[in-house]
Each structure stands twice: as C-alpha cells, then as structure tokens.
Amino acid sequence: MKYEYNGNLLEDERVELVSKEIISKYPEIDLEHAEEIAMLEGRISTDPTLEIMFTRLYNIMLIMNYDKKVVKKVYNDIVEVLKENNDDKKFVDYYNVVLEIANYLDNKREFPFLEEV
Amino acid sequence: MFEYFSLDEESRNYINKAIDIFASIYNKNLTIKLPPNKVVIDDIMYKDSYELTVKDKVILSLFLAGFLIDGNIKNIFSKYSDVKLQDLLDFYKIKEDEIKKCSNDESDYQKVYTSQFKPILKGMLHIFLYKIDMITPETFYFLIFEQPQTVLDIYSILKLGKEYMCLCQGYNDIRKLVNEKNSLETFGIYLEGKKILAVNSTSEQISKVYASLTKSERDILVEFVRSEKTKRKNKSYTESLDNDKREKGKNNEEEHLWEMLDEIKKKFIGQEDVCEQLFYNILSNQMLAKEENVQDGERAIIFLDGPTGTGKTAITREITEKFGVPFVRTSVTKYSAAGYVGGDLEDILKELYKNSGEDLEKAQRGIVVLDEFEKMTYNYGQGSDLIMKQSVQHQLLDFLGGGKYQISLGPKSLEKPINFDTSRLTFICAGALTNLRRSKTTVKPVLGFDAQAQNSDIESYSITPEDLINMGIERELVGRLNTYLHTEEYSKEDLLKILRTSEISPIKGLINFVSKRNKKLVIDEDAYEEIAIAAYNLNTGARSLQTIVNSLRSRLLKEIFCGHEEVIRIDSNMVREMVKDMTTRKVRG
Numbered sequence: 242m243k244y245e246y247n248g249n250l251l252e253d254e255r256v257e258l259v260s261k262e263i264i265s266k267y268p269e270i271d272l273e274h275a276e277e278i279a280m281l282e283g284r285i286s287t288d289p290t291l292e293i294m295f296t297r298l299y300n301i302m303l304i305m306n307y308d309k310k311v312v313k314k315v316y317n318d319i320v321e322v323l324k325e326n327n328d329d330k331k332f333v334d335y336y337n338v339v340l341e342i343a344n345y346l347d348n349k350r351e352f353p354f355l356e357e358v
Numbered sequence: 359m360f361e362y363f364s365l366d367e368e369s370r371n372y373i374n375k376a377i378d379i380f381a382s383i384y385n386k387n388l389t390i391k392l393p394p395n396k397v398v399i400d401d402i403m404y405k406d407s408y409e410l411t412v413k414d415k416v417i418l419s420l421f422l423a424g425f426l427i428d429g430n431i432k433n434i435f436s437k438y439s440d441v442k443l444q445d446l447l448d449f450y451k452i453k454e455d456e457i458k459k460c461s462n463d464e465s466d467y468q469k470v471y472t473s474q475f476k477p478i479l480k481g482m483l484h485i486f487l488y489k490i491d492m493i494t495p496e497t498f499y500f501l502i503f504e505q506p507q508t509v510l511d512i513y514s515i516l517k518l519g520k521e522y523m524c525l526c527q528g529y530n531d532i533r534k535l536v537n538e539k540n541s542l543e544t545f546g547i548y549l550e551g552k553k554i555l556a557v558n559s560t561s562e563q564i565s566k567v568y569a570s571l572t573k574s575e576r577d578i579l580v581e582f583v584r585s586e587k588t589k590r591k592n593k594s595y596t597e598s599l600d601n602d603k604r605e606k607g608k609n610n611e612e613e614h615l616w617e618m619l620d621e622i623k624k625k626f627i628g629q630e631d632v633c634e635q636l637f638y639n640i641l642s643n644q645m646l647a648k649e650e651n652v653q654d655g656e657r658a659i660i661f662l663d664g665p666t667g668t669g670k671t672a673i674t675r676e677i678t679e680k681f682g683v684p685f686v687r688t689s690v691t692k693y694s695a696a697g698y699v700g701g702d703l704e705d706i707l708k709e710l711y712k713n714s715g716e717d718l719e720k721a722q723r724g725i726v727v728l729d730e731f732e733k734m735t736y737n738y739g740q741g742s743d744l745i746m747k748q749s750v751q752h753q754l755l756d757f758l759g760g761g762k763y764q765i766s767l768g769p770k771s772l773e774k775p776i777n778f779d780t781s782r783l784t785f786i787c788a789g790a791l792t793n794l795r796r797s798k799t800t801v802k803p804v805l806g807f808d809a810q811a812q813n814s815d816i817e818s819y820s821i822t823p824e825d826l827i828n829m830g831i832e833r834e835l836v837g838r839l840n841t842y843l844h845t846e847e848y849s850k851e852d853l854l855k856i857l858r859t860s861e862i863s864p865i866k867g868l869i870n871f872v873s874k875r876n877k878k879l880v881i882d883e884d885a886y887e888e889i890a891i892a893a894y895n896l897n898t899g900a901r902s903l904q905t906i907v908n909s910l911r912s913r914l915l916k917e918i919f920c921g922h923e924e925v926i927r928i929d930s931n932m933v934r935e936m937v938k939d940m941t942t943r944k945v946r947g
Contacts, residue, residue, distance in 0.1 A: 246687070249625070249672040249679070252866040280871040281911065283864055283904045286672060288689075296908070303915070354916040 242266040242318075244293055248286030256280055263301060269311055270301070278304045291326040295335050298322065299355070302342060306352040316342055334358075615641070618680045625676060626669050627860050628852035632845050636660070637677050639841055640725065640784055644681060647723040647782040657781075659758055659838050661731070662788045663795070663821055664845030667899020670788045672862075673845070674727055683784075684714040684724035690734050690787075693750055703750075703757050707765050707778045722782050728754075731789035736830025751832045758785050758838045787839060794825055848899055854890035857903055864904040865889075868911050872926060875918055881928045888933035909936050 243262045247255045259279035264270055270278075281300045285293055298319040305311045319339060326332060341353035619637050623630045639658040646657055664670050671687055678685040686709045693703050706726055714721035732738055734747055734754075760781025767776070798821075821844070826836045848856070857863050865881070872879040889910075893902035910928060913936055917926055 246671065246675065248669075249676040249862065251861055252870065255867070256870075277871065277874055280867050280874060283867070283908050283911075284862070286667075286901060286904075303919075354919070355912040356916055 242294075242297070244285055244289035244297070246285055248284050250284075255284065259297075263297070267301065267311065267315065269308075269314075270305060274304055291322065291329040291331060291335070294322050294326075295319065295331075299338065303352065303354075306345070309346060312342070312352075313346060316346060622673070622676055622680065625861050626673050627855050628848055629669050629673060629845050632662075632664075632843050633673055633677075635843050636662070636673060636786075639843075640677050640681065643782075643784040644683065644723060647784075655840060658784070658841040660784070660786045660841045660843060661821070661826070661839040662786050662843050662845070663791045664788075665792065665795070665847050665899055666790050667901035668845035668848060669900065670845055671727060671729065674725065674786055674788070678725045684710050684721055685727070686710050686713060686724065687727040687729060689730045690728045690750065690754075691730050693753075703753055704763055704765050707763055707780070708767055710783075711765065711767065711776065711778070718776060718778070722779055723784075725784045725786065727786045727788055729788050731787040732791055732829070733789075734831070735826075737828075738830070747830075748832075751835050755832070755835050755838065758835070791821065791825075791829070794821065794829060798825075848894070850890050850894045853893050853900065853903055854886060856900055857890055857893075858886055864907040868907060868914075871911075872914075872918055877918060877921075877923075878925045879928070880925055882930060884930040885928045885933050888930045888937075892933065892937045906933075906937070909940055 243265070245258060245262065247258050250258065256276050256279040259282055260272060260275035263275045263278055264272065278297070278300045281304070282297055287293075298315050301315050302312045302319075305315070316339070319342075323332065323335060323339060329335075338353060338355060338358045341350065341358050344350045345352045619634060622637060623633050626633050639660055643657050662670050662674070675685060675687070686706050688706055688709075693705075707721070710724045710726065711718065711721040714724060734750060736744060736747060757780055760779070763778045763780065764775040765778050821842050823836045823839070826839070827833050846852075857865055869879050889903065889906050892906050893900075896902035896905060898905070910933070913932070914926060914928075917923070
C-alpha cells in the first residue's frame with residue numbers, strides 16, 4: 242500500500258488521498274468507510290514507519306470489524322508487515338495486539354481496542 | 359503474477375485456464391502458472407484459503423473479454439480446440455443470474471458478453487484514458503505478461519461518487535508502452551476494427567451511430583468525446599492565455615501569486631518568513647527556467663536547514679504543488695556514486711519525469727529535495743563510509759551544477775534514452791544541522807509559555823559557507839549552494855497556535871471522526887495547552903503534536919465506539935495522565 246506524504250494537505254485533501262490509497266489496496270472497502278478510516282489516521286510526514294503502517298491497518302480492521310472477511314485479509318497483511326519489521330522497538334506491543342485480533346477472528350473475543358492490550 | 363498468497367482450487371483453475379487460452383492464441387509456450395499454495399509458516403497467519411472476490415471475477419472476465427472484443431468467439435475455439443464454451447461461461451460467476459439464463463448456446467453467450475461486459479470494458483477504456491481502439495488482444499497480452507506487477511491494479515475500477523478512479527501503479531509507463539503498441543495516428547472511435555466516429559462528432563451523430571448500442575454505452579462514448587473536446591479546447595485556451603498574458607493578465611497573475619503566498623503562510627504558522635523566502639526563490643527559478651541563456655549561478659540552489667518537524671518538506675511540497683511543478687523528495691543516504699549500493703542519482707530524474715506525466719520540458723523545471731543532507735557531511739557518523747560520501751558529493755557536484763544525463767525508463771530494447779538537462783531544476787538540500795545550530799545559539803530549554811527569550815536568540819542564528827565546509831562538505835559543493843534558508847524551531851506558543859488554529863492541525867481529523875460517529879468532541883482550553891507543552895517536550899517539532907493526538911485518539915477509541923455519552927471531553931488531567939503513561943512506557947521500553 243502507498244503511504245504517500247500528506248503532511249502539507251488540508252484535512253479534506255488528506256482524507257481523500259488516504260481513502261484512495263486504502264481502496265486501491267482493499268477494493269472491497271467502500272468510500273464512506275475508507276474516509277472514516279482515513280480520518281482516524283494521523284498525518285504522514287516521514288517515510289512510512291512500522292507505526293504508520295500498523296496504525297493504518299489496525300484502523301481498517303477496527304472500522305471494518307463487522308466484516309470478518311475483510312479483517313482476515315488485512316490481518317494477514319499486518320502480520321506480513323510485522324514480520325518485515327521484527328526489529329522495531331514497538332514490535333512486541335503490536336504483536337500482542339495482533340494476537341488479540343487473531344482471538345477475535347477465532348470468535349474468542351470482541352475486536353480489541355489498543356488501549357486494552 | 360497474482361499476488362494472492364493462497365488461492366482456493368477453483369480460483370486457481372480459473373486463472374490458469376485464462377492463461378492457457380491466451381497462450382494458445384499467441385502460440386506462446388508460456389510456463390507461467392500460479393505457484394502452488396504457499397505453505398503458511400507463520401503460526402499466527404490466518405489459515406484461510408483465498409476465494410476470488412467479485413472484483414477478481416470481474417477482472418478475470420475482463421481479461422477474457424479483452425481478447426473477445428474483436429467480437430468473434432469462434433476464433434478462439436478454432437485455435438484452441440480444448441477450450442469448451444463451458445470453460446468460458448465458468449468465468450461468468452460474477453453474473454450468475456444472467457448466466458443461468460444462458461444455454462450453452464454460443465449466441466446466448468455472445469448476448470451476455472455484448473450487453474454486460476462490453477459496456478464495462480468500454481467504461482474501463484474511458485476511465486484509463488486509453489483510446490477506445492487501444493484495447494486489443496495485443497494490449498491485454500502486453501499488460502498481463504509484460505507488466506506483471508501492475509496487471510491487477512490496472513483493472514481495478516472503483517466508483518467514487520460520480521468519479522471513477524484509476525488505480526494503476528506505474529500508469530505512465532504502461533500508457534507509454536501501450537501507445538507504442540497501438541497506432542494512434544488515426545484518432546477516433548473504433549468498433550470491431552472499423553472507424554465509425556471521428557473525435558469531433560456531435561452527440562447526435564454518436565447517438566445515431568450507436569443506435570444499436572445500450573444507453574450506458576452511448577453515455578460513455580458521448581462523455582468520452584466530450585472530454586477529448588474539452589481537453590483540446592482547454593489546450594487552445596491555455597495557449598491563447600499565454601500569448602495575451604504579458605499584455606492583459608500580468609496584474610491578475612501578480613495578485614494570484616500574492617494570494618498563493620498568503621495561503622501558504624497561513625498554513626505554516628511560525629514559519630512565515632521561510633515560506634516567503636522559499637516561495638520567491640522557487641518562483642524566480644521557475645521564471646529563469648523558461649528563459650534561454652541563463653548565467654551560471656543565477657539559479658538558486660537552496661540549502662534549507664531546520665530542526666526535525668518544522669516543515670522543511672511540507673512547505674516545499676506545498677509551494678511546489680501551488681506552482682504545479684513536478685516534485686521529488688529523496689534522502690541522499692539512499693544513493694551511492696556507482697549505484698551499486700542503494701540507488702543511483704539518475705533515479706531521481708526518472709521519478710521526476712514520471713511525476714511530470716512524461717513531459718520532459720516540465721520535468722526539467724521540477725524541484726528536487728535532497729533530504730538528510732547533513733548525513734553526507736564527513737563529520738557525521740563514524741566515518742567508515744567516508745569514501746562513499748566523497749564519491750556521492752562529487753556526483754552531486756555535477757548533478758547540482760547542471761549536468762546532462764541520459765536516462766532509460768524501461769527495458770533497453772523498448773526505450774530510447776531521454777536526454778535530461780538538470781541545469782533548470784530547482785534543488786533544495788534539506789538537513790537538520792543540529793550541532794551547528796546549538797553551537798551558534800545559546801538557547802536553553804525554558805519551561806512554560808515563556809518563549810520570547812528563545813526566539814530572540816534563534817533569530818540571530820545563520821549559517822555561513824565556512825560552517826558547511828567545516829562540517830565536511832566539499833568546498834566546490836558548498837560553492838554551488840548559493841541560498842541559505844532555515845526553518846524556525848517551534849515555541850510552545852507556536853505549537854498551541856498550530857493545534858488550535860492551523861488549517862493542518864492534527865486535531866482536526868479526530869474532531870471530524872468523532873462527529874462522523876454522531877458524537878461531539880469538546881477540548882478544554884487548558885487541555886490544548888497541556889497538549890502543546892507535552893508536544894514541545896517531545897522535541898520533534900509539529901510532529902510531536904501528531905504523536906500526542908495519536909495517543910489521545912487511542913485512549914478515546916473505546917469511548918467513541920462503545921461509550922454512551924454523546925459528548926466526549928478532553929481535559930487537562932486526561933492529557934497529563936496520558937503523557938505520564940507515555941513516559942512510563944518509554945522508560946519500561
């Protein structure tokens with residue numbers, strides 16, 4: 242997925258750009274939800290870090306958690322992102338979140354909020 | 359070629375069948391097959407096989423339709439006797455209802471194809487701005503087998519409101535190559551090989567010619583022709599505007615520039631001066647770039663220093679976008695002189711060319727930001743990569759000085775190299791010369807909102823060429839850098855102002871999100887101040903504000919999603935607690 246620099250954009254422009262990036266990767270997400278996901282995300286003003294990538298994918302799952310098929314797809318992508326960044330200082334925190342999301346996918350719990358993990 | 363890591367058996371069969379059919383038509387012994395289902399090795403990977411989505415099936419159907427557009431399905435069967443009609447019909451799971459109505463009779467199939475898929479295909483042509491006669495079996499062949507990384511994206515068609523969106527990475531490359539494979543000499547609209555409509559046809563003519571087509575097909579074609587006309591009209595309008603500009607539009611143009619600058623300054627609170635200086639330097643370079651016989655040294659080559667998070671990239675990008683010139687930002691650390699490690703400086707020119715829509719003239723007036731420039735200084739780091747730094751600096755010397763480069767964009771057999779002249783580019787070498795800045799200022803951290811003393815010290819700070827030479831930049835390279843600018847460090851007051859009033863305040867997204875959820879976010883006055891103080895203490899400029907807002911958002915998510923209160927309040931205590939929690943985590947980490 243593209244994580245294009247958007248640090249200089251107005252909020253509406255930023256939401257438009259990010260929602261397009263999300264839809265291009267996950268076409269099954271409709272525009273309204275993609276915009277909501279984009280609103281949740283902060284500005285991107287650096288090269289993409291694990292935090293930036295993780296946050297976006299987590300937000301997608303959070304907003305789309307009514308549709309497990311989408312969540313599964315994003316889940317697998319988030320696992321890949323973690324695998325590629327296993328030396329990041331936030332890896333363990335994010336790994337724990339991902340495990341909880343796996344529990345959610347296995348119907349063992351509600352979708353986890355970051356604050357709880 | 360398909361990215362899906364785990365396809366179910368049925369989906370795999372579809373794709374392989376499509377490849378087989380295609381290969382047989384072109385008498386190619388293709389060995390491209392989907393890999394076997396990837397073994398899932400990660401214990402937390404979700405072990406589901408992938409089913410083709412509706413979109414995937416549309417893609418596959420279009421893939422098939424691509425070589426059916428010539429309208430004669432018999433050709434395929436005659437060349438590939440093993441393919442049964444049922445195989446093709448199987449692709450149509452997307453239109454199951456319609457297919458169910460079809461018998462295995464070929465004419466029924468053709469009917470479904472004509473009424474259902476041809477309009478989609480034509481819509482697709484319109485969306486991707488390909489000429490209608492461009493999509494041929496050859497084109498599809500090229501797209502699928504010569505551009506394997508982009509094939510799926512190309513066919514992603516999404517309707518966003520009233521507009522379609524093209525989701526094709528590497529779009530320009532593909533378009534260019536497709537252009538080469540299709541003659542565009544005779545522009546018009548073709549149907550089954552015959553030119554039936556010229557580009558200047560009226561809507562009535564189109565409707566008449568296409569009386570036999572569906573309404574949606576006609577709409578697409580009418581719109582297509584109209585957009586081509588508008589494009590031409592705009593072009594001639596722009597040309598005439600250019601001619602009249604000197605006489606009539608000069609005042610308006612100047613007014614427009616002032617407005618642009620005002621907008622930029624409003625956006626970047628606390629950096630108004632550098633916005634203005636950068637704006638005029640870029641403007642001046644853009645004007646020079648249009649002139650001939652520009653003297654060496656007239657063009658500003660800018661060194662932009664500033665602490666992290668003070669908007670070096672954001673301001674540059676904003677000005678660039680306002681001027682509508684192509685822009686590339688890259689870190690110099692990515693490059694090596696030989697191109698064996700990291701990238702090659704010529705990659706920047708390729709990217710610029712792509713970002714300009716493959717308009718060389720425009721690309722040569724583009725803006726290149728070479729970030730992390732301080733890392734190319736000899737004094738930075740341990741010195742183990744001194745030789746590499748030297749060679750990159752030498753290469754930059756030519757690059758910044760207006761060297762001429764030959765760049766190849768695609769496979770060498772397909773592309774003629776492009777001669778790229780860098781003498782009209784605007785270069786901005788951006789860096790955070792933290793140590794130098796510290797040595798030149800006497801600012802000490804001040805707690806609270808007493809930032810006056812700091813600002814007075816920072817104002818006296820300036821870089822001289824000698825400073826850069828002392829840091830380890832070659833004298834010749836420093837000689838090229840003829841304009842020194844710097845962004846200001848943000849005070850707490852600046853951060854508070856950005857948070858509360860800037861058009862790009864990071865809190866805006868959170869407020870909008872909460873309201874989208876039919877709730878209201880109320881932020882106490884002193885909470886704003888707490889956020890600004892916390893951000894200031896993080897010491898990463900305006901980026902710190904984003905970090906604090908991100909943490910607040912995580913804390914509030916459950917309340918936003920599951921809480922019963924319609925009003926969500928952020929007070930100073932909440933901010934303080936959150937900051938305390940952030941600090942504790944940091945210590946633990």
